[in-house]
Amino acid sequence: MEKPFRLFSALGSGGVPVEAAMTLIGLPYDIVEAPTWEGEAEQAKVAVVNPLRQIPALVTPAGETITESAAILIWLADNHPEEGLSPALDSPQRAQFLRWMTFIPASLYSLFWVRDEPSRLVGDNAEMQAKVKAATAERILDCWRMMESQLTPGRYLFGDQMTVLDLYVAVVSRWGPRRVRFYEVAPRMAEVVKRVDADPRLAAFWEKRFPFFEGWERLGQQAG
Incomplete structure (x- = not known):
């Protein structure tokens, strides 16, 4: 075995x-x-x-x-x-695939280290913590907006085949400031992540590891 x-x-x-x-x-x-x-x-x-x-x-x-x-x-x-979860090494899409795969952690994911616990940078000052939360929310949205402007999605971000980039974006876009804001700034990418959400091959997986429920797209929106 x-x-x-x-x-x-x-x-x-x-x-x-x-x-x-x-x-x-x-x-x-x-x-x-x-x-x-x-x-x-x-x-x-x-x-x-x-x-x-x-x-x-x-x-x-x-x-x-x-x-x-x-x-x-x-x-x-x-x-x-x-x-087929990534463009082949000799694919003309390979460079852009690698660009966006590293963009997610470098420009977006890293912000959550600050966002999830603002006291790491500003101590127990509640007013400063709120400012950090608001500023990181706007920066995250700016990053999604820029990514949207640089891509021409098909059914998925790189055409008709789902890649690990689609999986990555589908998960990270569910974190703050939540999907409802992501949909606003990245409407074409929104259609892609909704397709990933609905993929029947992953239905049981999502239910177990990151379940959908009524109102999940807006959960925590007021908190940023």
Whole structure:
């Protein structure tokens, strides 16, 4: 029996697009549930494979550890080209695919380290924390708006084939300032992520790992 991968992840987290990709590929994997934002005990679970104590972290059957969500997604797609989850190495779309795969963590994902706990930068000052939340919300929207202006989506961001970039955007766009704002600033990308949401191959997966429910697109909107 094939030895499973081991993925340190958590419900609704940046590990979810990795889980989704592995589900589409059909790879066996075990989840180590580690919501690191809940405190030291959860962070300690991840520390054994990632000194930064961050998820996701993937341990391969060979015992190699891969961290950083974009790196894991690209690695998975490239190692399973038959699934078509990334443009081929010699594809004319490859450079732009890599551009946007790294844009997500560099320009968007990184803001959540500040956004999720503003006290890391401004201490316990409630007024300053609110300003940080508002400023990061606007920056995130600016990034989505710019990405939208640079892409010409088909059914998916790079044509008719779903890639790991579609999975990545579908998950990250569900975080603050929430999908309803994402739809406003990136209407063409909105159609893509809605298609990813509705993919029947992922229906059971979404229900388990990042479930939809009434009003989810606006949840937390007032808080940014």
